[in-house]
Amino acid sequence: MENKMYPRRSRRLFFFSWSFLPVLVALAVLFISTAAVLSYGTNKRGEEEEEEEHAAVLRRFRHYLQINTAHPSPDYKSAVEFLLSQASEIGLDSRVLEFVEGKPLVLLTWKGKDPTISSILLNSHTDVVPAEREKWLHDPFAAVQDAEGNIFARGAQDMKCVSMQYLEAIRNLKSKSFQPLRTLHLSFVPDEEVGGIDGAGKFVSSPEFQKLNIGFSLDEGIISLGDTYRVFNGERSPWWLKIKATGAPGHGSKLYDGSALENLLKSLELINKFREEQFNLVKSGEKAEAEVTSINCVYLKAGTPTPMGFVMNLQPSEAEAGFDIRVAPQEDVKELQRILDEEWAPASRNLTYTFSLKENPLDKDGQLALTVGDDSNPWFVLLKEAVAKAGGKLDKVEIFPAVTDLRYVRHVGIPGFGFSPLANTPLLAHGHNEFLNAGEFLKGIGVYEEIIKAYTSFPPPADSETRAEL
Numbered sequence: 001m002e003n004k005m006y007p008r009r010s011r012r013l014f015f016f017s018w019s020f021l022p023v024l025v026a027l028a029v030l031f032i033s034t035a036a037v038l039s040y041g042t043n044k045r046g047e048e049e050e051e052e053e054h055a056a057v058l059r060r061f062r063h064y065l066q067i068n069t070a071h072p073s074p075d076y077k078s079a080v081e082f083l084l085s086q087a088s089e090i091g092l093d094s095r096v097l098e099f100v101e102g103k104p105l106v107l108l109t110w111k112g113k114d115p116t117i118s119s120i121l122l123n124s125h126t127d128v129v130p131a132e133r134e135k136w137l138h139d140p141f142a143a144v145q146d147a148e149g150n151i152f153a154r155g156a157q158d159m160k161c162v163s164m165q166y167l168e169a170i171r172n173l174k175s176k177s178f179q180p181l182r183t184l185h186l187s188f189v190p191d192e193e194v195g196g197i198d199g200a201g202k203f204v205s206s207p208e209f210q211k212l213n214i215g216f217s218l219d220e221g222i223i224s225l226g227d228t229y230r231v232f233n234g235e236r237s238p239w240w241l242k243i244k245a246t247g248a249p250g251h252g253s254k255l256y257d258g259s260a261l262e263n264l265l266k267s268l269e270l271i272n273k274f275r276e277e278q279f280n281l282v283k284s285g286e287k288a289e290a291e292v293t294s295i296n297c298v299y300l301k302a303g304t305p306t307p308m309g310f311v312m313n314l315q316p317s318e319a320e321a322g323f324d325i326r327v328a329p330q331e332d333v334k335e336l337q338r339i340l341d342e343e344w345a346p347a348s349r350n351l352t353y354t355f356s357l358k359e360n361p362l363d364k365d366g367q368l369a370l371t372v373g374d375d376s377n378p379w380f381v382l383l384k385e386a387v388a389k390a391g392g393k394l395d396k397v398e399i400f401p402a403v404t405d406l407r408y409v410r411h412v413g414i415p416g417f418g419f420s421p422l423a424n425t426p427l428l429a430h431g432h433n434e435f436l437n438a439g440e441f442l443k444g445i446g447v448y449e450e451i452i453k454a455y456t457s458f459p460p461p462a463d464s465e466t467r468a469e470l
């Protein structure tokens, strides 16, 4: 009987397909599973390769951290050897400059396709501040990585991380056959933590530096607790002040005018008042941390010591206090100097003062050494875009509260930003248990890849006036 629904031919076809369906299904299953296994294998291999690569990157970072370049006797020799070995592995030209004996500076160069355009400088310092071993969870020069991937070491944030991120970014770009248009220089300088005079200071005023024809520079910024990166276009200026007081010595039981400590304590009272006023502007949100002038007493020296302790019934004839002052760029420096002369350390109270460091917020032309931190500056736009491309975000532009070597560069008229692609971490630079998470470190390498690509590909502007500047 004919089935109306299924004419004979179709029925045969139907029968035909049905009989092969299990085979087809089996073939499909086999195909899909083979593809899945193959792609799993490829992904797995990719993941394994990436893991191995990350492990190698972290080994190199930890190696650099393990070189003890802490003051007062930094092992610059080992740092230089390590950096030169990295340069030869990556394929960068290298030079060691030694402006002061025992304080070497490593200069690496990646030549651009057009050496006539101004170059880019990535600077970092090789020295670190000392660490009190017994107050740390781990040896500050062991670079221990814990179960969460946090790497503990002096310099993990300030700033061996940045040096290694620069190098790893270049390593990656080279492996992707990227070629810079502008030449890229990397300087690894000594002595930043003790003023930079024998490091970046000497470098910037050398003929070697002049010949580099640098148009723009990057140096360290500050790690941020949130997930946006901080960027700095200027710095406060350091004034390191010592006030010495003298006065009549006398019996510990006697009340009299003009003792050395009375003279010095009056200064401390006035200085603390100034400090409080400045601090209140920050606390109220009226000004940012680095928009005020800070002053902190860092030591006090007085009294008559004996092996048994200080003499208790003798008012000393001398006393001294040290202050770390950071002058805001917009501060009225003349007025600050007047306050120091007339209120904080007047001769009329038997006070004298000296500076172990006094830098001016103005550059050689009397201008504030600030780099333009808005969209009118192409270097700022490029930075912002590159960070975004790498999946990050820049915070608003700030003044750096402390100082970096970038001030030497800005003072010779070269613009630059303070920037470290480090976020989601408490600020522990100069503190105990300084650490950086491996993931955060690796993420920053990608950020520098984008920045280096953007900066070294930036063509010179067509008009000759701006061309000379950029």
Ligand SMILES: CSCC[C@H](NC=O)C(=O)O
Pocket: 192, 193, 194, 195, 196, 238, 357, 402, 403, 404
């Ligand atoms: C004035 S040289 C000292 C440099 C140091 N820089 C970062 O910590 C600072 O104290 O700001």
Ligand SMILES: [Zn+2]
Pocket: 125, 158, 159, 192, 220
């Ligand atoms: Zn630093």
Ligand SMILES: [Zn+2]
Pocket: 129, 158, 193, 429, 430
């Ligand atoms: Zn520092």
